[in-house]
Amino acid sequence: MSETRAVMDDQRMLSLVAEGREEAFHRFYDEYANRVFRYALTLLRNRHLAEEVVQETMIAVWQSASKYAGLSKVSTWVFGIARNKAFGLLRREERGTRHPDVKLVEPDPADAISREERVLHALNTLSSDQREVVFLAFYEGLAYQEVAQLLDIPEGTVKSRMYHAKRRLAEVLA
Numbered sequence: 001m002s003e004t005r006a007v008m009d010d011q012r013m014l015s016l017v018a019e020g021r022e023e024a025f026h027r028f029y030d031e032y033a034n035r036v037f038r039y040a041l042t043l044l045r046n047r048h049l050a051e052e053v054v055q056e057t058m059i060a061v062w063q064s065a066s067k068y069a070g071l072s073k074v075s076t077w078v079f080g081i082a083r084n085k086a087f088g089l090l091r092r093e094e095r096g097t098r099h100p101d102v103k104l105v106e107p108d109p110a111d112a113i114s115r116e117e118r119v120l121h122a123l124n125t126l127s128s129d130q131r132e133v134v135f136l137a138f139y140e141g142l143a144y145q146e147v148a149q150l151l152d153i154p155e156g157t158v159k160s161r162m163y164h165a166k167r168r169l170a171e172v173l174a
Contacts, residue, residue, distance in 0.1 A: 010074035018065035029058055035075075035140065036082045042135040043086045043128065049093070056085040075140065076150050083150065122172040130165035133158055 013031070016024030033054050040053035060081050068077055123131055136147045137158075144162070148155040 011070065014061075014065050014068055014074050017062065018068070025062055028061065032061075032075075032078055033058065036078065038139060039079055039082055039135060040086050042123075042131055043083065044090065045124070049086075049089050052089060053082055053085045056089075057082040060085065072149060073142075073146065076142065076146050079136065079140070079142075080150050118173060122169050125172050126165050126168055130161050130168070133161040134165050134169075137162060 010031075013024050013028050017028050036054045036057050037050050040050035040057075041047065044050050044053070057078065061078060064081075068074070072080075123134065126134065132151070133147055136142045136150065137144065142150070144155050144158045148158045151158070
Protein backbone atom coordinates (compact mmCIF):
# COMPACT_ATOMS: atom_id res chain seq x y z
CA MET A 1 0.00 0.00 0.00
CA SER A 2 1.40 3.38 -0.92
CA GLU A 3 1.98 6.06 1.72
CA THR A 4 -0.65 8.31 0.12
CA ARG A 5 -3.22 5.54 0.33
CA ALA A 6 -2.27 4.78 3.95
CA VAL A 7 -2.68 8.45 4.85
CA MET A 8 -6.08 8.57 3.15
CA ASP A 9 -7.10 5.34 4.93
CA ASP A 10 -6.03 6.81 8.27
CA GLN A 11 -7.94 10.00 7.57
CA ARG A 12 -11.02 8.06 6.50
CA MET A 13 -10.79 5.82 9.55
CA LEU A 14 -10.45 8.86 11.83
CA SER A 15 -13.44 10.52 10.20
CA LEU A 16 -15.49 7.39 10.94
CA VAL A 17 -14.26 7.52 14.54
CA ALA A 18 -15.41 11.17 14.64
CA GLU A 19 -18.87 9.94 13.61
CA GLY A 20 -18.87 7.68 16.66
CA ARG A 21 -18.45 4.39 14.82
CA GLU A 22 -17.06 1.92 17.31
CA GLU A 23 -15.85 -0.57 14.69
CA ALA A 24 -13.70 2.17 13.14
CA PHE A 25 -12.33 3.04 16.56
CA HIS A 26 -11.43 -0.61 17.20
CA ARG A 27 -9.62 -0.72 13.87
CA PHE A 28 -7.90 2.58 14.67
CA TYR A 29 -6.88 1.24 18.09
CA ASP A 30 -5.46 -1.93 16.51
CA GLU A 31 -3.51 0.21 14.05
CA TYR A 32 -2.06 2.66 16.55
CA ALA A 33 -1.93 1.15 20.05
CA ASN A 34 1.41 -0.65 19.64
CA ARG A 35 2.95 2.31 17.86
CA VAL A 36 1.85 4.70 20.63
CA PHE A 37 3.12 2.23 23.25
CA ARG A 38 6.58 2.07 21.66
CA TYR A 39 6.69 5.86 21.39
CA ALA A 40 5.59 6.34 25.00
CA LEU A 41 8.12 3.75 26.15
CA THR A 42 10.80 5.69 24.29
CA LEU A 43 9.82 8.85 26.14
CA LEU A 44 9.08 7.40 29.58
CA ARG A 45 11.20 4.25 29.76
CA ASN A 46 8.51 2.73 31.94
CA ARG A 47 6.16 0.04 30.66
CA HIS A 48 3.34 0.75 33.10
CA LEU A 49 3.28 4.46 32.30
CA ALA A 50 3.58 3.73 28.57
CA GLU A 51 0.49 1.53 28.78
CA GLU A 52 -1.32 4.32 30.58
CA VAL A 53 -0.32 6.76 27.82
CA VAL A 54 -1.82 4.39 25.24
CA GLN A 55 -5.13 4.33 27.08
CA GLU A 56 -5.23 8.10 27.65
CA THR A 57 -4.24 8.77 24.03
CA MET A 58 -6.91 6.49 22.64
CA ILE A 59 -9.57 8.02 24.89
CA ALA A 60 -8.49 11.45 23.65
CA VAL A 61 -8.68 10.27 20.03
CA TRP A 62 -12.20 8.93 20.60
CA GLN A 63 -13.29 12.17 22.25
CA SER A 64 -11.60 14.62 19.89
CA ALA A 65 -11.47 12.89 16.49
CA SER A 66 -13.86 15.51 15.13
CA LYS A 67 -11.29 18.20 15.99
CA TYR A 68 -8.65 16.75 13.66
CA ALA A 69 -8.12 19.50 11.11
CA GLY A 70 -6.10 17.55 8.55
CA LEU A 71 -3.14 19.94 8.75
CA SER A 72 -0.77 17.03 9.42
CA LYS A 73 -0.75 13.27 8.95
CA VAL A 74 -3.03 11.40 11.33
CA SER A 75 0.02 9.68 12.83
CA THR A 76 1.62 13.05 13.59
CA TRP A 77 -1.60 14.18 15.28
CA VAL A 78 -1.83 10.96 17.33
CA PHE A 79 1.83 11.13 18.39
CA GLY A 80 1.30 14.75 19.41
CA ILE A 81 -1.52 13.65 21.70
CA ALA A 82 0.62 10.80 23.05
CA ARG A 83 3.53 13.16 23.68
CA ASN A 84 1.31 15.55 25.64
CA LYS A 85 -0.13 12.67 27.68
CA ALA A 86 3.35 11.28 28.38
CA PHE A 87 4.72 14.59 29.58
CA GLY A 88 1.60 15.12 31.66
CA LEU A 89 2.25 11.79 33.38
CA LEU A 90 5.88 12.76 33.92
CA ARG A 91 4.81 16.00 35.59
CA ARG A 92 2.51 14.05 37.91
CA GLU A 93 5.32 11.58 38.64
CA GLU A 94 7.70 14.42 39.51
CA ARG A 95 5.14 15.80 41.96
CA GLY A 96 4.98 12.33 43.51
CA THR A 97 1.27 12.00 42.91
CA ARG A 98 1.49 8.75 40.96
CA HIS A 99 3.30 5.40 41.04
CA PRO A 100 6.12 6.21 43.49
CA ASP A 101 7.46 2.63 43.36
CA VAL A 102 7.64 2.25 39.55
CA LYS A 103 11.13 1.65 38.15
CA LEU A 104 12.56 2.69 34.81
CA VAL A 105 13.20 0.04 32.19
CA GLU A 106 16.99 -0.21 32.11
CA PRO A 107 18.51 -3.14 30.24
CA ASP A 108 21.64 -4.58 31.84
CA PRO A 109 24.59 -4.03 29.44
CA ALA A 110 26.02 -7.40 30.47
CA ASP A 111 22.89 -9.10 29.16
CA ALA A 112 23.02 -7.38 25.76
CA ILE A 113 23.73 -10.47 23.69
CA SER A 114 21.54 -10.35 20.64
CA ARG A 115 21.72 -7.64 18.02
CA GLU A 116 18.29 -6.31 18.99
CA GLU A 117 19.30 -6.13 22.64
CA ARG A 118 22.53 -4.34 21.70
CA VAL A 119 20.54 -1.78 19.71
CA LEU A 120 18.07 -1.27 22.58
CA HIS A 121 20.98 -0.79 24.97
CA ALA A 122 22.58 1.70 22.56
CA LEU A 123 19.30 3.62 22.26
CA ASN A 124 19.14 3.88 26.04
CA THR A 125 22.52 5.66 26.05
CA LEU A 126 21.03 8.53 24.03
CA SER A 127 19.55 11.61 25.61
CA SER A 128 15.76 11.60 25.73
CA ASP A 129 15.66 14.29 23.00
CA GLN A 130 17.86 12.21 20.70
CA ARG A 131 15.98 8.98 21.46
CA GLU A 132 12.66 10.65 20.61
CA VAL A 133 13.94 11.95 17.27
CA VAL A 134 15.42 8.55 16.37
CA PHE A 135 12.17 6.78 17.25
CA LEU A 136 9.99 9.12 15.23
CA ALA A 137 12.27 9.16 12.18
CA PHE A 138 13.35 5.52 12.04
CA TYR A 139 10.66 3.53 13.76
CA GLU A 140 7.69 5.62 12.64
CA GLY A 141 9.12 6.81 9.35
CA LEU A 142 8.29 10.48 9.88
CA ALA A 143 10.20 12.97 7.76
CA TYR A 144 12.42 15.45 9.60
CA GLN A 145 9.91 18.19 8.78
CA GLU A 146 7.11 16.16 10.41
CA VAL A 147 9.27 15.43 13.46
CA ALA A 148 10.02 19.15 13.75
CA GLN A 149 6.31 19.98 13.52
CA LEU A 150 5.38 17.37 16.13
CA LEU A 151 8.09 18.44 18.58
CA ASP A 152 7.62 22.14 17.82
CA ILE A 153 11.30 22.65 17.10
CA PRO A 154 13.20 23.83 14.00
CA GLU A 155 14.02 21.20 11.40
CA GLY A 156 17.71 22.04 11.87
CA THR A 157 17.42 20.98 15.51
CA VAL A 158 15.96 17.65 14.42
CA LYS A 159 18.90 17.17 12.03
CA SER A 160 21.39 18.11 14.74
CA ARG A 161 19.87 15.70 17.26
CA MET A 162 19.84 12.96 14.65
CA TYR A 163 23.48 13.62 13.74
CA HIS A 164 24.61 13.39 17.37
CA ALA A 165 22.41 10.34 17.97
CA LYS A 166 23.91 8.51 14.99
CA ARG A 167 27.44 9.31 16.19
CA ARG A 168 26.63 8.06 19.69
CA LEU A 169 24.98 4.89 18.38
CA ALA A 170 28.00 4.19 16.15
CA GLU A 171 30.30 4.55 19.18
CA VAL A 172 28.25 2.26 21.39
CA LEU A 173 27.64 -0.36 18.71
CA ALA A 174 31.25 -0.43 17.47
